[in-house]
Every structure is written in structure tokens, then in C-alpha cells.
Amino acid sequence: MSRSLLLSLSVLCVSTLRSQTPPPAPGSSAPSQNKLSVQWEELTAAEFKDAVTRAQGTCLLPIGIMEKHGPHLPLGNDLLNVRYVSLNAAQQEYAVVFPEYYFGQIAEAKQQPGTVAYSRRLQLELLQETTDEMARNGCKKIIIVNGHGGNNSLLPYFAQTQLDTPHDYVVYVQSIARSAPGEPQHKSERSTDMHAGESETSMSMIARPDLVHLDRAKQESGADLGRLKLPEGLYTGIWWYARFPNHYAGEGAVASRELGDFEAKTWINGVVQAIRAVKADQESLRLQNEFYERSKRPLETRP
Ligand SMILES: [Zn+2]
Numbered sequence: 335m336s337r338s339l340l341l342s343l344s345v346l347c348v349s350t351l352r353s354q355t356p357p358p359a360p361g362s363s364a365p366s367q368n369k370l371s372v373q374w375e376e377l378t379a380a381e382f383k384d385a386v387t388r389a390q391g392t393c394l395l396p397i398g399i400m401e402k403h404g405p406h407l408p409l410g411n412d413l414l415n416v417r418y419v420s421l422n423a424a425q426q427e428y429a430v431v432f433p434e435y436y437f438g439q440i441a442e443a444k445q446q447p448g449t450v451a452y453s454r455r456l457q458l459e460l461l462q463e464t465t466d467e468m469a470r471n472g473c474k475k476i477i478i479v480n481g482h483g484g485n486n487s488l489l490p491y492f493a494q495t496q497l498d499t500p501h502d503y504v505v506y507v508q509s510i511a512r513s514a515p516g517e518p519q520h521k522s523e524r525s526t527d528m529h530a531g532e533s534e535t536s537m538s539m540i541a542r543p544d545l546v547h548l549d550r551a552k553q554e555s556g557a558d559l560g561r562l563k564l565p566e567g568l569y570t571g572i573w574w575y576a577r578f579p580n581h582y583a584g585e586g587a588v589a590s591r592e593l594g595d596f597e598a599k600t601w602i603n604g605v606v607q608a609i610r611a612v613k614a615d616q617e618s619l620r621l622q623n624e625f626y627e628r629s630k631r632p633l634e635t636r637p
Contacts, residue, residue, distance in 0.1 A: 372424035375433045385430050386472040390613050393430040393473035394605075395464065396420040397489070399482040400436050400450040401443040404530030404582035405553040407538055408545045409448040410436065411530070416481025418541035419598065423605035427613075429477070432468060437461070438485040442574045443581050461492055469503035474619070475612050477506045479605055483529065500626040504618045511604040512537060512597035521588040526558045531584015536594035537601070543591075551586035558583065 370385055371377055374393075377385050386393075398413025408414065413436045424431050436450070437460050443449040452460070465476050480489055489507045496505050512533060522532045538546050562576040577583070628635045 370428075372421060372429065372431050373433070374430055377430075382430075382471070385428075389429045389473075391472055391474040392477065392609055392613050393432060393468055393475070394420045394424060394477050394479050394609070395432045395435060395468065396479040396481060397438050397485060398434075398436045399438045399440045399484060400448060401440045401482075401484075402446040402448060402581045403534070404551060404556060404580070404586050406547040406549075406551040406586050407530050407535060408542070411534070411538055411545075412436075412482040414545070415534075415537055415541045416479055419481070419601045419605055420479045422602045423609060426602070427606045427609040429609050430473065432464070435464065438482055439488045440482070440484050442484065442571070445575075445579075446581050457488060458492060465503070465505055466501075469501070474503040475506070475615070476503060477508050477605075477608055477612055479508045479608075480510055483510065497622070497625065497629075501622070502619075504612075504615075504622060506608070506612055506618075508605060508608045510601070512601045514596075514600045517596045517600070518590070518593045520593070521590075522585040526556075526584055528583035529556075529578065530582050530586050531556060532586065532588050533584070533593065533597060535586040535589035536591070537597045538594070539589060539591050540594040540598040546589075548587065548589065551589075554580045554582055556580065556582035556584045556586065 370381060370388065372385075374382070396413075396416040396419075398410060398416050400409050400413070402409065403411040413434060417431075417434065420431050423429075437452050437457060439454070439457060440449055440451045444451050461478075465478075468476055478489055478493075480486070486509070493505045493507050520527065520532055527533050535546060535548070535551065539548075556578065558577050559579065560577060562570070562573060564570065564573075
């Protein structure tokens with residue numbers, strides 16, 4: 335690798351890191367310079383020890399994806415939004431936030447430009463090695479904060495299979511939760527507002543307004559084509575493509591900052607509550623350890 339390429343790569347890294355520091359969430363105060371950063375990659379080694387202690391071993395692993403988001407949102411939309419939410423939540427209730435991670439499940443968008451779809455083997459291995467490394471560094475309570483609907487089956491499966499061999503840490507999964515009672519009226523059909531539609535676009539208008547091209551939102555259709563006629567409860571992987579081949583579901587054009595502001599606050603608050611609950615949870619690890627011991631000798635397990 336040439337020196338000039340190395341130099342331009344390191345310049346790129348610096349600008350990437352700088353741009354990921356989130357603007358403060360609506361209603362919160364801006365972080366001051368001398369506070370302990372919540373971002374793993376910004377801490378010195380000595381600060382990292384203090385950070386893990388202050389977080390009581392509670393760390394966040396926000397997970398996004400690289401995929402098309404309609405004609406008007408960036409490929410990294412889910413990563414940008416989930417990091418915005420996680421960083422703001424961790425500033426309210428201290429936790430250490432793992433660097434950018436977007437190695438989830440996105441096979442269903444491989445026909446679209448810019449999608450990065452790793453194999454399922456690698457998705458699971460990388461996630462396991464990442465949480466193992468986090469735990470080796472003192473993160474004994476790991477909250478995977480999901481920002482991508484395509485991970486909705488992967489992450490609970492990953493968490494459940496932590497029971498197959500003993501681990502000295504607990505994996506929790508926090509799902510996407512932007513909606514709540516009392517939110518502003520939606521202008522589009524809620525049941526198909528699923529991907530780059532009104533809700534998600536509104537959220538992006540808060541997290542990264544500079545990357546939302548609202549004027550392009552009608553260039554493609556986000557309508558439900560409903561091309562599969564299968565009974566409810568019968569699943570097949572092509573269902574999403576059958577309904578939304580443009581990888582766009584809903585109407586991004588009717589998004590608003592008002593809805594985004596509400597959804598951002600709701601999501602951030604949900605993660606804050608999760609961090610508090612996880613810090614207070616002393617039962618999960620105790621029960622896991624009991625379970626691992628008993629599973630070695632199932633014939634000795636008494637009812
Ligand atoms: Zn998305």
C-alpha cells in the first residue's frame with residue numbers, strides 16, 4: 335500500500351469518526367469536552383478501564399446494515415440512526431458503546447446496489463467473537479441495540495444460543511421501538527410503513543437531516559405488490575421481495591421532523607430504560623451459571 339493511499343485512508347478514518355459524534359438529542363444538553371466519552375474508540379486504554387467500571391460492565395453493541403433505503407435515504411441509514419440513538423442514550427445513562435458494526439442479515443436486498451450481505455456463518459461467528467471480546471474487556475452485560483428489521487430473527491437466535499456453551503456474560507437484545515402512545519398523527523398507511531417510509535424517514539430527519547433527500551422520495555414506488563398468496567403463519571424467505579421489490583416500503587415523502595422528534599425521543603428513552611434495567615439485573619447471570627452447571631448433569635436435575 336502506498337504512503338499516499340495510507341495517508342488518505344487515515345484522513346478518511348478521522349473524518350468518519352468525527353462525523354459520527356451525534357448531535358445532541360432533542361431536549362438533552364450537549365456533552366462537554368472533559369466528560370468520559372461513551373465511545374469505545376475515543377477512550378484511551380486507561381480511560382477505558384474507568385469507563386467499564388462507571389458503566390458497571392454494561393456495554394452497547396448498536397447493529398446496523400448496509401442496504402438500499404428507498405430512493406432518498408443513505409445506504410447506512412440503519413447504522414446512522416441506531417448509533418445516534420445509542421450514543422445519546424449512553425450519554426444519559428452511562429454505558430460504553432462499541433464501534434460501528436453493520437454485519438447483520440440482509441440477503442433479501444442483494445439485488446440492489448450497495449448492499450453488503452455477509453454469509454450467515456460469518457454473521458454468527460463475527461457476532462460471537464465480538465461479544466466474546468467485549469466480555470474479555472469487562473463488558474459482562476452486553477445490550478445489542480438493533481437498528482435493522484432484517485436482524486429481527488438473527489439477534490434473538492444469537493442470544494438464545496448463548497445457552498449452548500457457558501459464557502461469563504449476558505447478551506440482551508433491544509429491538510427497534512420508535513412508536514408509542516401519543517405520537518403525532520401519521521399521514522400514510524401504518525401497516526406498510528416498513529422500510530424508508532414515513533416513520534423511518536422522519537427518524538432520519540432528526541439523526542442525519544443532511545443525508546435525507548425528501549425531494550427524491552417519490553422517484554420510486556414503495557407500494558406493497560402482494561405477489562404471494564400464502565396463508566398466515568406459513569413463512570418463506572422470498573416474502574419481502576414478493577411484496578417490496580424496490581426495497582422500499584411506505585411513503586417517505588410525507589415524513590416530518592415533528593414525527594421524527596417524537597420517534598427519536600421514544601427510541602432513545604427505550605434504550606435508556608434498557609441500560610438501567612440491565613445494570614440492575616443480577617438474576618440473569620446467576621441463573622445462566624446455574625443452568626450451565628445443571629446442563630452438565632441433566633439426570634441429576636430435580637424438579
Ligand atoms: Zn432501515
